[in-house]
Amino acid sequence: MSREKERKRKILELLKEKERTPKELADIFKVSLMTIYRDIKELEKEGLIERKHGTISLKEDESSLQHCVICSKDIDGRFNVILFLNEGKKVHACCPHCGLMAFRKLSDKVESIIMKDFVSCNPVNAFTSWYVVGADISPCCSPSAFAFSDRYIAEKFSKGFGGKVLDFEDALEEIHRLMSLGTRIKLSL
Ligand SMILES: [Zn+2]
Ligand SMILES: [Zn+2]
Numbered sequence: 001m002s003r004e005k006e007r008k009r010k011i012l013e014l015l016k017e018k019e020r021t022p023k024e025l026a027d028i029f030k031v032s033l034m035t036i037y038r039d040i041k042e043l044e045k046e047g048l049i050e051r052k053h054g055t056i057s058l059k060e061d062e063s064s065l066q067h068c069v070i071c072s073k074d075i076d077g078r079f080n081v082i083l084f085l086n087e088g089k090k091v092h093a094c095c096p097h098c099g100l101m102a103f104r105k106l107s108d109k110v111e112s113i114i115m116k117d118f119v120s121c122n123p124v125n126a127f128t129s130w131y132v133v134g135a136d137i138s139p140c141c142s143p144s145a146f147a148f149s150d151r152y153i154a155e156k157f158s159k160g161f162g163g164k165v166l167d168f169e170d171a172l173e174e175i176h177r178l179m180s181l182g183t184r185i186k187l188s189l
Contacts, residue, residue, distance in 0.1 A: 004039065007029055007031070007039060008039050008042065008043055010029070011025060011029075011039060011040075011043065011049075011056075012043070012048060012049070012058065014028065015049060015056060015057060015058045016058060019055040019056065019057040020055065020056055021054055021055050021056070022036050022037060022040060022054075022056065025039075025040075025056070040056055045084070045112070046114060046123055047059060047082050047090075047114065047123075066080075066092040067092070068092065068093050068094035068095075068098050069083075069091040069092060069093055069098070069102050070093055070094075070098035070101045070102050070105075070141075071094060071098055071141060073094045073098075073140070073141075074094075075092050075093075075094050076094065076095075076140070078116065078121065079094060079095035079096065079116060079118075079139070079140050080092060080093070080094065080095070080116065081093040081094075081095065081096060081098065081099030081102070081113060081114070081115045081116075081126070082113070082114045083099065083102055083103065083106065083110050083112075083113050084110070084111045084112045084113070084114070085106065085109045085110055085111060086109055086111055091106070094140050094141065095139075095140035095141055095144075095145065096115055096126075096131060096145035096146060096147045096171075097138075097140065097141040097142070097143065097144060097145040097175060098140075098141055099113060099115055099126065099145075100131075100145055100171055100172050100175045101175060101179075103126075103172065104172060104176060112125065112126075112127075113125070113126035113127065114126065115129060115147040116147065117129070117147060117148055117149045118146040118147055118148055118157070119148065119153055120149070122149070124147060124149045126147065126168060127168050128149075128168070129147045129148060129149055129168065130147070130148045130149070130150070130151045130154040130165060130166070130167060131145050131146065131147055131148070131154070131165070131166050131167070131168070131170075131171035132145070132146045132148070132154050132157050132158045132161070132163040132164065132165055132166075133145045133163055133164050133166055133171050133174045133175055133178070134162070134163045134164060134174065134178055135157070135158065135161040135162050135163030136161050136162040136163070137161050143175065143178040143179070144163070145171060145175060146163075151165065
């Protein structure tokens with residue numbers, strides 16, 4: 001684990017006990033305020049902490065109170081997606097399926113997207129993740145989409161459960177294609 005990573009992990013642990021100021025954190029780790037601010041900024045971007053009146057605290061787990069911007073389902077922390085929009089706004093989606101749909105709608109406003117890796121549950125950058133779209137199982141919305149930080153794991157998953165392994169751009173297209181197929185079938189009934 002890199003020093004930065006290790007420090008950020010410890011910061012989260014410290015914040016579990018109580019709120020801290022950046023100065024306190026810098027003193028504890030014996031690093032410059034600038035370094036601490038950089039850690040804080042990154043943790044903030046990952047949606048893990050928040051700043052209020054000069055103190056840093058762990059972000060309340062707001063995912064349980066959130067609804068999906070696409071299907072308005074309650075958000076389950078295991079699959080949730082956060083889309084960070086410009087002007088510091090963000091919206092939540094229940095799973096990569098809705099996350100990708102939300103990006104199609106909001107793309108020009110989206111600055112970054114954090115998804116959960118299906119295996120590790122770690123937050124990952126959606127733009128560089130791999131997706132299995134249209135697998136036989138769909139724990140949330142269908143056609144299902146699963147996010148993986150590792151292409152090899154995505155391929156193993158799709159060998160077991162079907163679906164296509166795609167990068168972000170192609171996953172967007174594939175979800176859209178499958179959704180419009182669904183609509184067409186419905187209309188022809
Ligand atoms: Zn949804
Ligand atoms: Zn969903």
